[in-house]
Amino acid sequence: MTTERADRVRALYQSFNDRDLDAVLAAMAPSVEWPNGWRGGRLTGRDEVRAYWQRQWEEIRPMTVVRHIAERPDGTVEARVRLVVRDPAGTVLERSETTHVYEFAGPLVQRMRVEPQDAVAGEASTSA
Numbered sequence: 001m002t003t004e005r006a007d008r009v010r011a012l013y014q015s016f017n018d019r020d021l022d023a024v025l026a027a028m029a030p031s032v033e034w035p036n037g038w039r040g041g042r043l044t045g046r047d048e049v050r051a052y053w054q055r056q057w058e059e060i061r062p063m064t065v066v067r068h069i070a071e072r073p074d075g076t077v078e079a080r081v082r083l084v085v086r087d088p089a090g091t092v093l094e095r096s097e098t099t100h101v102y103e104f105a106g107p108l109v110q111r112m113r114v115e116p117q118d119a120v121a122g123e124a125s126t127s128a
Contacts, residue, residue, distance in 0.1 A: 006069045009079050009102060012109070013064050019057060025050060029108040037114055060093065061086040067097070077102045078115075 008027060015023035025046045028034075034043045038056050043049050056062070068080040078101050085094040103111040 004107075005071070005077055005104070008107065008109075009069055009077060010066055013066050013079070013081070017063050021050060021053060024053075027109055029105045029110045032109060033111040035112060035114050059088070061088065061090075072101070075103075077104070 012024060012027050015021075015027070028046055028049065031045055032043075032049060034049050034052075035041075036043055036052060038052070038060070043052050062083060062085045065082045065084075066079055067082060069077065071077050078099050080097065080099050083094070083096050083098055084092060086092055099115040101113050101115060102109050
């Protein structure tokens with residue numbers, strides 16, 4: 001995989017964790033297809049993704065740590081991540097290991113899908 005794509009994906013996660021919505025959306029194609037991992041279904045376009053994250057961040061505090069990034073034989077890019085979701089008070093609601101798969105249109109993310117691996121949900125801890 002090119003360093004440029006790996007850097008783009010890493011920057012996407014950093015911007016998400018920093019809640020820099022404009023930077024995250026700038027990395028996406030205008031007609032991006034994005035999973036609604038919080039409520040189910042799919043989102044289409046930057047405006048839907050923006051509204052989704054704004055609503056989500058009012059209720060939960062997701063954080064991702066990139067474990068591994070690799071290009072797949074079909075040209076998609078996978079990012080294995082550790083996800084920790086907290087409520088606004090800091091209580092852990094979920095911990096999981098997940099694979100996110102990205103499709104690009106030129107330098108921009110056109111589509112992302114989630115491939116769940118194993119979840120450790122419902123842990124009542126306040127440490128990441």
